[in-house]
Every structure is written in C-alpha cells, then in structure tokens.
Amino acid sequence: MNMAEKIAGVWPEIALLLGAALCLLVGLARSVAIRRFTGWIAAASLLVAGWIVAAQVCNAGGVIGLTPYIKLAVVAVGLILLMVAAAVPVQLKMTRDIEAGREPFEPGLVIRGEFFAFFLFSLTGVMLTADASDLVWLFLALELTSLPTYVMVATSRDRVEAQESGVKYFFLGAMAAAVFLYGFALIYGATGQTSFSLIVDAANQQIAAQGRISPLLTTGIVLSLLGVAFKIAAVPMHFYAADVYQGATTAVTAFLAFVPKTAGFVALIALLGLLPDGYVPPAITWLLWIMAALTMTVGNVLGLMQSNVKRVLAYSSIAHSGYMLVGLLALHGSGDALGNGTAAILFYLVAYGLATIGAFAVLGSLQARGEEAETFDDISGLVRTHPVLAGVMLLSVLSLLGLPPMIGFLGKIYLFGSAIQHGFVGLVVIAVLNSAVSAVYYLRIASACFFGDSEGHTVSTPGISRPLAAGIAAVAALILGFAGGRLVSTARDAGGFPTGRNDVVTTPSQPPAATTASR
Amino acid sequence: MLLLADQTVVEPFGAVKPLLFYALAAVIVLSAWGIVLSQNIVRMAVYLLLTLAGVAGFYFMLHAEFLAAVQLIVYAGGTLILIVFGVMLTSKNPFMQLKTALWERFVGVLIGLVIFGLLLFGLVHTALPTGAAATGESGGGHYQVAAIGRALLSDYLVPFEVAAVLLLVVMIGAAFMARRSAKQGNG
Amino acid sequence: MTTITLAVSEFGLYAPVGILLLMAIGFGVANVALSTVLGPSRHGKVKGMVYESGMNPIGSAKRRFNVRFYIVAMTFLVFDVEIVFLYPWASVFPSLAEGSPYGVLFLSRMLFFVLTSIIAFAYAWRKGVFRYD
Numbered sequence: 087m088n089m090a091e092k093i094a095g096v097w098p099e100i101a102l103l104l105g106a107a108l109c110l111l112v113g114l115a116r117s118v119a120i121r122r123f124t125g126w127i128a129a130a131s132l133l134v135a136g137w138i139v140a141a142q143v144c145n146a147g148g149v150i151g152l153t154p155y156i157k158l159a160v161v162a163v164g165l166i167l168l169m170v171a172a173a174v175p176v177q178l179k180m181t182r183d184i185e186a187g188r189e190p191f192e193p194g195l196v197i198r199g200e201f202f203a204f205f206l207f208s209l210t211g212v213m214l215t216a217d218a219s220d221l222v223w224l225f226l227a228l229e230l231t232s233l234p235t236y237v238m239v240a241t242s243r244d245r246v247e248a249q250e251s252g253v254k255y256f257f258l259g260a261m262a263a264a265v266f267l268y269g270f271a272l273i274y275g276a277t278g279q280t281s282f283s284l285i286v287d288a289a290n291q292q293i294a295a296q297g298r299i300s301p302l303l304t305t306g307i308v309l310s311l312l313g314v315a316f317k318i319a320a321v322p323m324h325f326y327a328a329d330v331y332q333g334a335t336t337a338v339t340a341f342l343a344f345v346p347k348t349a350g351f352v353a354l355i356a357l358l359g360l361l362p363d364g365y366v367p368p369a370i371t372w373l374l375w376i377m378a379a380l381t382m383t384v385g386n387v388l389g390l391m392q393s394n395v396k397r398v399l400a401y402s403s404i405a406h407s408g409y410m411l412v413g414l415l416a417l418h419g420s421g422d423a424l425g426n427g428t429a430a431i432l433f434y435l436v437a438y439g440l441a442t443i444g445a446f447a448v449l450g451s452l453q454a455r456g457e458e459a460e461t462f463d464d465i466s467g468l469v470r471t472h473p474v475l476a477g478v479m480l481l482s483v484l485s486l487l488g489l490p491p492m493i494g495f496l497g498k499i500y501l502f503g504s505a506i507q508h509g510f511v512g513l514v515v516i517a518v519l520n521s522a523v524s525a526v527y528y529l530r531i532a533s534a535c536f537f538g539d540s541e542g543h544t545v546s547t548p549g550i551s552r553p554l555a556a557g558i559a560a561v562a563a564l565i566l567g568f569a570g571g572r573l574v575s576t577a578r579d580a581g582g583f584p585t586g587r588n589d590v591v592t593t594p595s596q597p598p599a600a601t602t603a604s605r
Numbered sequence: 606m607l608l609l610a611d612q613t614v615v616e617p618f619g620a621v622k623p624l625l626f627y628a629l630a631a632v633i634v635l636s637a638w639g640i641v642l643s644q645n646i647v648r649m650a651v652y653l654l655l656t657l658a659g660v661a662g663f664y665f666m667l668h669a670e671f672l673a674a675v676q677l678i679v680y681a682g683g684t685l686i687l688i689v690f691g692v693m694l695t696s697k698n699p700f701m702q703l704k705t706a707l708w709e710r711f712v713g714v715l716i717g718l719v720i721f722g723l724l725l726f727g728l729v730h731t732a733l734p735t736g737a738a739a740t741g742e743s744g745g746g747h748y749q750v751a752a753i754g755r756a757l758l759s760d761y762l763v764p765f766e767v768a769a770v771l772l773l774v775v776m777i778g779a780a781f782m783a784r785r786s787a788k789q790g791n792g
Numbered sequence: 793m794t795t796i797t798l799a800v801s802e803f804g805l806y807a808p809v810g811i812l813l814l815m816a817i818g819f820g821v822a823n824v825a826l827s828t829v830l831g832p833s834r835h836g837k838v839k840g841m842v843y844e845s846g847m848n849p850i851g852s853a854k855r856r857f858n859v860r861f862y863i864v865a866m867t868f869l870v871f872d873v874e875i876v877f878l879y880p881w882a883s884v885f886p887s888l889a890e891g892s893p894y895g896v897l898f899l900s901r902m903l904f905f906v907l908t909s910i911i912a913f914a915y916a917w918r919k920g921v922f923r924y925d
Contacts, residue, residue: 665806671879684869687866690861693856694861754884769874769905769909772909776912777915779862779863779866780915783866
C-alpha cells in the first residue's frame, strides 16, 4: 500500500477529527445555544464519516473488508452511544448552574465541547486501529483510543469515585501500554521491520531458514498480546474493569464496554496476522487457550457474587472477552463464517456491543435518590413503573446470555463453531458451561425487573435520547437475530482480509495448522 | 544515510566499546534496582534520571544521536520534572515513605521473574545479528536527522499526524482536568 | 579509511563531551571536598539567619503546591515533544530541490501537524490555563 492509498483510507478519520476540533472550539462559545450544537456536530461528523466509508465500499465494488466493516460498526454503534452519552455534560452540576444562569459564564468551568471531542477522538482511534498497517501506527491508534477514555471516566461525574476510577484506569492503562509497546519493540528487534507485511515476510524467511519463527518474535507477540489484553479486559489484565465501570457514569461505562474492546480485538487480530499463514507457535496457542478459559471463568464466577448491576455487567463484559478470545484461536480459517474465527469475532463484537449498550442505556435512563440507578434494588419491579425499559433490559440480557432468537445466540454459534472446526473442543465445552453459569446472573437482572417489588423511588431521567438509544439497541439485537444472514455474510467477507495482508484480495483458504488442530 | 554504504561500516567507539557498554549497563541496572528498592519518591526520581541517562548513552553508542538527544530532552528533562512536580502537588511531604505490603512485593517479584524468564527465553534461543548488521548503515549526525524527517513525512506520515492529534488530546485532557479540579478545590 | 582510524576519530568526536563531563563532576566534588577539609566549621544562631535584606521564611518549604504549576510543566512537555518533531522536518526541508513538487506537500503536512498544537493552544488560552488569578 503506498502513501496515497493510506491517506485516501483515512478520510473518515479526518472527518471525525474535524468534528472533534469543531466541538472543542464551539464548546468555548459564550452563548449556551451555540454550545448546545456540539452534540449535533458530533452526530453530523459521525454521519459524514459513515457516508465516506460507504462511498469507499461502493468504489471498491461493494466488497467490505475488515477495515470498512469495523468503521461502519463504529459509526453505527457510535451513533447509539452518542445518544446515550448526549446528556452527560448536563449531568454535571457546574455546567447546569452556568447554563441555567445561576453562575456567571466562565469558559474554564463549562463542559460541553470537550466531552464530545474526546468521544470522537476515541472513535477515531478505533478506526485508525482498523486501518493500521504498521506497528508504530497501531500503537498510536490504540493510545488515541484509550487516552480520551481516561479523561471521560474521570470528569463525567461529580463524584470522587469517578476521579478515583479515572486515575486507576489511567495508571493501569499506562502500564499495559508499556507492556505492549515493549512487545512491539521486540517484534521490531526480531524482524527489523515495522510494517506488517514486511514482518510477515521476515517471519516466513525465518521459517524457511529454521523451520520456526525466532523465539524473540514469539516473545514480542506474547508481550503484545498480554498488553493489549488490558483493552479487552481479559485475564490477567481484567482487574480494573469492575471498579472503573462502576465509578464512571453509566453512559461512559457503555462507551468503555464497546470502544476500547473493539480496538483491542482489532489489534489482536492484526498482531496474530503477523504470524505466517497456518503457523501458530504452541506457546501462543497455549497462552490464548489459558487466557480464554480463565477470562470466561473469572468473569462469570465473579459476576455471580455482585449486588451492583453495573459491576455484574462489567464482569459479564470480561466473560464476553473470554468468548471472543476463543475465536482468536480459530483465526486462520476457511471461507465460511463457521470456520473463520475473524469473521466470528467481528460478528460477535456487534452482537455483544448492541446488547451491552442496551443494558447500560436502560440503567442510564433511570435514577434513584438523585443518583444513577445501579443496584438490584434500583431496578427492582421496573416492569410496573417503566414497562418498556424493563422489556429492553430483558431483550439485552437474553442476547448477552445467547438465547435464540437474539443476535447473541448467532454470535455464540459462530464463535464456538469456528473453534470446534479448529479442534478446540475442550475450550468450547468450558465456554458452554460458562454460558450456563452466566444465565444465573443475567436472569437475576431480568427477574429483578419483572418479579421484584418496586419501592417506587426509581424514576426516569429527563430526556428521550437514552431510552430511545436503549430501544434501538435492543430492537436491532432482535431484528439482526432473526435476519442476521446479511451481517453474517458481511462479517465473513470482512474476515477474509487479515490486516497484515491487505493487498491480497482473495486469500486462498488454508487448512488449519497441525499444531492447532491436534488438540 | 547512504553515504557510508560503500565504506567500512563504523564501529562507534571502537576498542573502548565493551568497557563503555558494561559501565553504562552497570549504571542502568544499579539505578533501576535503586528505583525499585528505594522508598523515597524523590530518590526514585533521581535514580530514574540515571537510568534514563544511561539508556541515552546506549543510544549514543548505537550511533542514534537524534534518539539519544530526544531521550535526554524529553525523558531526562521533561518527564522527570513532571514526576517531581507531581510529588510536589500531591503529597503533603515530599519525603514521605512509600511502603509496600509483603504480598505486594511477592506478587511484584513473581511478575518480574515471569517477564524475565520470557525475555531470557527469547534472547537465548535467538541468533541475534552482530557487528555491521546490528548497527545498520547509519550516517550519523545531520544525515540521520534528515533521514528521520523524510521518513516521518513519507512512510510514517499517518503515524506522524496521529502523534500530533495524540499530543492535542493530552494537552486538552491535562488542561481540562487540572483546571477543573483547581476550581473545585477553591470553591 | 580503516576501521581503526574511524573508530579513533569517532572517539575523538565524543572526547570533548567526556572531558567536560569529568571536569564538571571533578569541580563539584573538589569544591565540596576542599571546603570540608580546609574551611573552618562554625555553627551558630547568627550564621543560620537570613542573609542581610532577605525575607524571613514563613512556614515550611515542604508543602503542597498549586496544581497550576503542573499545567505549566505539562504544557512545556507537550510543546517540547512538538519541537522534537519539528527538528527533523526542518533539517530535511531545505535539502529539497528547488521547485520540487514535494515542497508544498512537505510544508502542508507539517502545517497540519502544527495546526493541532494551535488548536490546543487556543483551547488552553480560552480555558484560562495561562491566567494567574
């Protein structure tokens, strides 16, 4: 890929960046009416970015590769997230006081533009991650995804807990970044290249010369995987998730549950794409196997013990990372979605994202005693006061649980199916057992909504955007669950393009490696 | 960059190279131990300075002058100041002791050993390039900086501009958070 | 040129830096050492007082500083890094051939880079980061 193509590929990102810069500057305006535009600017730039991606796909003959797939998913889910998050600046007391005229205007205290700017910056980071063709690029894109989220966590709520979790998130995130950056440095040291395609060439040469890739390259990839595991909250980098998800405001939690995780999985797919076709060192297979098994189990077992719905959903998001890690083991697959781990992960990301955002949006639409709803008590008997929200919550948890006809069911079928085709039967058994365990806490949420006693202190928050977003996410999860065929085939096409080899249009299907199939 | 391609590749520092290497390595490793073992955060900062300066020395030895200068300016100069500032802003007494529990030390040592084992495994079993192949054909000095400039504006253009955006995010994030908490603290 | 002579000249390049470093360290160490050895050591109330027209110290020096100093340090570091990126560009830009099509391209690429810091600066200005009140 030459420079001109690379620049042509990032026009959607440029649109988002322009939107972010506009949000920043418009957010400093003196007039409240002008400052309120920032949310709309963010929405408009997302739409423009989506339109550019769509135009690029049309120009390419309608073939959706991995990169456009991720970008379209980011735009679509990003719009839902924006609806969930639109009211975050108004939740802050300082902004409210100034906008209601109770305090004089003071640019240092108004929070409007920067929230949406950080929102767009982070989405830009995910898109750039999907574009990455180079280790330097990948690192910067991952950091661009994460840095804004640290600020969003710390500032989106008038509570000291939010700042505490922001600081925790930042320090652990910095440590994780150091780990995967060190891994990248070792990959560069072992191959002398930063470009993905050249690294694959170097690895192929190592195989030709010695029958294996050099242990230094393996070490580098292992460290990178461990560092990126932080972004997807996988064991052993999972411990921050519950605290940070609980400390942040619910809209930002929904953002954290989808955006950094998507970037993380795209990066993991790219990193495993550095391995030559059909060759996965046993060390990496084992690492992913153990990580997947531990992540699922830890997430689900700890999820059983929580009394706070946000923490339950945090552990559920850890568990879902575990399921998706199963798909990573089946990465180099044959064409159909059932054998192709990449396609299964791409499909599952959307499935998981819709369901989990739906659940968080319901929580964000409710408040109890002036605070956001977050405990089981708060949603108890929801069906009597807010039947629609209770229904949305039910659909969301059923999709997360993976019951038909929801989209989560299809997602799990494809993930586990691809793993079975690659011979990971033991891991799939663990995953299915874990899904059964997760039913306990998902159904606990649902039964609290439907059969609990309402204490009547839970009221809905003002504004229509959050319930609407919850409804859209749940309905999308339901409709795509019935008619997921189109999305599956798109994901399958997208999965046929491992990022390391963007220039190859048709990848010949490779039989799974002997090392992976032997299990 | 290509100036020396047809000449003998320079071994920087020639005969004293091993001596210099071990001296710098000793400085780096000992001060890294100092960072880990010290309980006083200001002392840690000083040890960190020594480590960073030692790494800069390695860059000089590898003939990466630009990188070495950046290491000294940004890390030894800037980041370290930021650390000391952080201490001055947050702690009531800069000479407070950082105490770690026994299990924390145990976990830390365990993680350190695992990573050490991983790196050792990678290094021992890999035939590393030596001599000319390791140092590469670098012209040094001005030519090197120009080559970096050309690479940044051609092959690495997108990462370069993304770095600028990243700096923008950092700047705004820091200004936003610090300004806000300063006001909250006052009012 | 043989490897040996090159190596020697390489060493010669860094020798002044090394000598300067040794001199600086030697000067500092020698002064402290000499004054402890040679100078008389007397302590007293008068000697511990503030010198001539200096202010009497109030409170302890070990106290928490205002967070705005942190922003100054942060701003410094960010612009520091930006300058580091400017330097390689500046050293390649004059070597481009006269009328080369890359001239405008290289300039505009750097302008985009600088634009981000201008936005950051405008934002920080409006937010009152540089204001001391």
